[in-house]
Amino acid sequence: MKLAPRFAVLLAAAAVAAGCAPQTSDNSSSDKDDKSGTLRVWLFQEVGNDPKAKVVDSVVTAFEKAHKGTKVDVEYIPIDTRAQRVKAAFNDPKSAPDVMEYGNTDTAGYVKDGGLLDVTKEFGAWSEAKDTDPTAKQSVTVDGKTYGSPFYVGVRALYYRTDVFKDLGLQPPKSMAELAATARKIHKAKSDLYGLVVGGAYTYGAMPFVWANGGELATAKGGSGGSYTSAIDSAAAQKGIKAYTSLFTSDNCPAAKCAVMGGNDTITAFAAGKAGMAIGGDFSHTAVEAGKVKGKYAVVPLPGVASGSVAPAFAGGNNIGVLKSTSHRTLAVDLMEQLTSKATQASMFDAMGFLPTFTDVRGAAAAKVPFEKPFVQTLAAGTKFVPASPGWSEIDSSLVLPTMLQEVISGKKSVAAASGDAAKKMNSAFSSAG
Amino acid sequence: MYLAPALVVLGGLLVYPIYQLGLISFFQYTQAQVSGGEPTTFKGFGNYSELFSDSQFWQVLLSTVLFAGACVVSTLAVGCALAVLLTRVRALPRLVLMLAALGAWATPAVTGSTVWLLLFDPDFGPVNRILGLGDHSWTYGRLSAFFLVLLEVVWCSFPFVMVTVYAGIRAVPSEVLEAAALDGASQWRIWRSVLTPMLRPILTVVTIQSVIWDFKVFTQIYVMTNGGGIAGQNLVLNVYAYQQAFASSKYSLGSAIGVVMLLMLLAVTLVYLRLLRRQGEEL
Structure with missing residues (x-):
């Protein structure tokens, strides 16, 4: 083997170098407190x-x-x-x-x-x-x-088209059940509009449904550790997930198009006049004003489960x-x-x-x-608010919740299975984040 | 000794990053460690065992291998067929075909992917309108999304194969081809029995290149399926590694994936070269 001596040298070099760990920054707090x-x-x-x-x-x-x-x-x-x-x-x-x-x-x-x-x-x-x-x-x-x-x-609330509602003689929905019914009525009467435009990657649009049904993302474990356990697979949370994902049907917002949408996509669709209702933030105001629907929309709080209540929103x-x-x-x-x-x-x-x-x-x-x-x-x-755990950033960036929603929407998994898997991933993120 | 300067540069540019990659993959190394919030700890093969026990990794690995395989086969088929075509047509169509291929080759992957996506857009895309598919979404189904990406990958990588193989065919003495034609060989027969053996070294190079490229495909998947498709159904290894390493700031796990990819590609290449050498061919 001609290669052997060279390989041995490499190995030796690696052994010497293995003593050092990868670089880290010395980010200790500075003790200085300059006054100018x-x-x-x-x-x-x-x-x-x-x-x-x-x-x-x-x-x-x-x-x-x-x-x-x-x-x-x-x-x-x-x-x-x-x-x-x-x-x-x-x-x-x-x-x-x-x-x-x-x-x-x-x-x-x-x-x-x-x-x-x-x-x-x-x-x-x-x-x-x-x-x-x-x-x-x-x-x-x-x-x-x-x-x-x-x-x-x-914070997010429900944008709706005043002209469409007037045409069809509809009232802004007062409960989540009414919201779904109203959405279907709009799509039935005007098939080129989504009733309520929803997105499979729109976590903060979906969470109010979970919260309104009494579910939680996660619950804090007792003690000072500040550690969390996922609650996304609880019965109440599953009810919320079901309520949200059941909007992805051909009589409101077809899964083939809506499953991939994120929050911005839903606002874009609403602003372009392609939806009867959308869940948008106060910060979406400018985007909607710049669209086709300027002057033809109004906003009400997203309704909760009980008639006249407000669904808890993400702050x-x-x-x-x-x-x-x-x-x-x-x-x-x-x-x-x-x-x-x-x-x-x-x-x-x-x-x-x-x-x-x-x-x-x-x-x-x-x-x-x-x-x-x-x-x-x-x-x-x-x-x-989201769990105050460093694990949340990981859950957010590794798309745990959008994946869960999309699995249900595309029919790959049942609500129970998808939320169970999401809970497992969330728990491992919480525990590895300490 | 004359090689020393080249070796130093190569060592610096190649060995050091790989060494760092390997090193990091043995540590617990996330953003908290990089910025000094927590001490760095040695995990041994911890990252690897975490990776190998993750069922998603195996799933992603399988789809990467199948997808890369399909891409390589289609790219080579399209590239070789067009190379043969190039030798058969007149100067003007040849020039047009060459220019078109070079245009595809020169297009940045991000641009190409975005354009393809627009062509197949359910609401505005011309493809659905021409085919009369209404608002069919190409990226919703797993296979159809992979197929769409495959088309783009083939489109942007066949020119390399085509140009290289065309150059190779040109170097084949025309007497050989004429002799085969006189013997009554069909075009396909000439390709299989005369050109393929003579072009073997070139075909080897483009195959290995394509395997490496298509195994590492990132941009097309990332752009066209929005970072891995619905519920991650279109993830390939490179995008998965990116998600772990950068989006989730788990640099060590990302490095472990990188090392696994490196070893796999190395193994594929070595096995392929070995096979060739057995057949008595020298590169």
């Missing part, structure tokens, strides 16, 4: 970002005036690539920002990655924090500690947090509070339509803009 210098801030780049930038600029100017010798450097990062940017920031603290905006479902994952600073003390001592709505508070909390301040909330939204690696701890926390203060959130609502996380500010905002009323109503009726 430059603060770097990352905020999300929205579609039509100018009004947001204007509000942020005024906050920053006031902040720089109040703190001599500080400069605030704001960068707007594209939402599509934020995951990579944030990972990179955690990996290389030198290029990381001090303060950053992040999606509230990412909280637990980022905490586990060791990226976010525990601001429990400061947040508790902040006079404005007591008016923060409980679900928003929950979205910055992991294991009883606070890792940031809520920036805005987003999405963004938070602003401080990175562990910051060398300006006090200043960064102060800036975080300024960026999420009642005054800022009120002007951010006027500029961008972001719903405030403070109940009093939100009430005042809703009184001004009638469009927001159903969304604020939905929030007031009680919202739900």
Whole structure:
């Protein structure tokens, strides 16, 4: 064997090198707390970002005036690539920002990655924090500690076509059973429209059905570990899954087309005038306004199981947090509070339509803009949040729930089997995430 | 010794990444470890046993092998047939065919996939309109989605086979072909009994290339089936590895999948070369 000596050398080299582990970053919290210098801030780049930038600029100017010798450097990062940017920031603290905006479902994952600073003390001592709505508070909390301040909330409700409803003499549905019946009536009368456009990959459109039927994504195990057990296969949750997946039929939204749709696809279909109803967020307003259906739609809260009730919605939204690696701890926390203060959130609502996380500010905002009323109503009726476990990011990114929905919709598995498999995957994600 | 500089560059570019891939696959290495939130721990073959006990992995592996096999066979068939055709037609059609093939070859995979998807779109696509299929969805069924992707893969990889085989045929002395034709051999007979043996080295290269390409197909599946199809029915290994490694930030498990793929491709290539050598052919 001619190859043997070379191979032996390689093996020896590998043996020597095996002593070293793969690279990791030393992302320990910085002990420095400089009282001057430059603060770097990352905020999300929205579609039509100018009004947001204007509000942020005024906050920053006031902040720089109040703190001599500080400069605030704001960068707007594209939402599509934020995951990579944030990972990179955690990996290389030198290029990381001090303060950053992040999606509230990412909280637990980022905490586990060791990226976010525990601001429990400061947040508790902040006079404005007591008016923060409980679900928003929950979205910055992991294991009883606070890792940031809520920036805005987003919530979904039922969009419907006023012209179609008037034509057919329909009323906005008051219960989930009515919702399904209304959807079928629309499709029957106007076969080119989906009744209620639904998506097999639209997790947050499906969850209200599970919650309204009394189901849960997961339940917290007792104790301080903050560990979760999946509840997606419980009888109540299965009822919800059945209710949602039964909408994927040829008399409402054919599985062949709707099974692949995500949330955005359903909104696009509604905006293009291809659906009688859709489940959309307050943040979808612009997209719908830009479509064909402008002026021909209205919004009501998504109905629950009992007539006249509201289905619990998922409380999405963004938070602003401080990175562990910051060398300006006090200043960064102060800036975080300024960026999420009642005054800022009120002007951010006027500029961008972001719903405030403070109940009093939100009430005042809703009184001004009638469009927001159903969304604020939905929030007031009680919202739900995803499990505050780092396992959630994995469940989300490995598409556990869309897979479950699609398995049922395409008839590959029964509701019981699909939800049982999903529960198994969720539990392994929860347990491996610790 | 003259080879030393080349070896150093090759070593740096090839061996080091593979070494890192192998190394990472033996550790618990997720985003939390990379950014220092948790210590890195040695797992031995833990990632591999997790992978091999996952029934989804075996399912994905099986569909990858079948899908890649179908792609290789179709690509070679289309490529060789068109190469033979090229030798039979006049200059102008040859030029047109060449240009069309080169255009397909030069199209980036993402663009090609998006265009194919649009052609077969249930609502707006021209294919359904021409065939009168109404709003039939091509990506809903498992096989029909794989078939659609197969068409795209064949479309963007047959030009390589065609051009290479065409060059090979041109290098075959025309007397041999004339002799065969005089003996009354049909076109198919000439291909099977004269061209194939003479083109064996070239066919070997394009086959191995195609196996490697089609086994590693990513873009087409990712774009055309929206990241693996309904309930993951159209996942292939590379997309699966991407989902594990990057979307779920489980870099170590992703690396393990990478190592398994590497070993499989290496084995296929070695076995193939071995077989050839037995038959007394030198590459």
